[in-house]
Amino acid sequence: MIADKLFKRGFSSPLLLCVSEQEDKGILEEVHEGACGNHIRARALAGKILRAGFYWPNLHEDAARYVRCCDKCQYHAPGEPLKFVLSPWPFFMWGVDIVGPFPIGAKQARWIIVVVDYFIKWVEAKPFASEKVIEFCRGKGIQNTFVSVEHPQANGQAESANKVILRALKRRRGALHHGIWFRRYDPSGNKSNKLVQRNVDN
Structure with a gap:
């Protein structure tokens, strides 16, 4: 407990804020399809939430359920598995x-x-x-x-x-048509962590 808030010590991360059932849905929605959300898959979604500093007991199951129920993710899901090209070491190919x-x-x-x-x-x-x-x-x-x-x-x-x-x-509705794709999207996705923390804390 720190300042009347419950935290969990992560294995390889700093303290994680334990959130209630009412807050977890908002966090899932913001990280998955919010201002910097990329509609990522369940495992990446759960990892991104943990890196943002949040935790709840059924995080991985809730992330999987949320992605399964997302209409946009189901509509744009790939039709077949990708084939791998192997490279022997970094920067080779x-x-x-x-x-x-x-x-x-x-x-x-x-x-x-x-x-x-x-x-x-x-x-x-x-x-x-x-x-x-x-x-x-x-x-x-x-x-x-x-x-x-x-x-x-x-x-x-x-x-x-x-x-x-x-x-x-x-x-992201309208991103391609309004020319805002250039300044809103960062392939690394690191900006969303700060946005999630700021939105949840307010």
């Missing part, structure tokens, strides 16, 4: 793809370049101007391997990241 065009957003960006490390699955997605990317690759001596358009098997990891990014944008 990268997947690079371009997503777009989108309505013009801030800084006149219409396209997103998605870069994925096949070993650690780290995703970087940045709006870009194509001339700068070509100059950068030439200047760094990067050899590009081009794959066929509409052939996701040739660049599977980047295509997988594209699906996640596009699914998150589709689930």
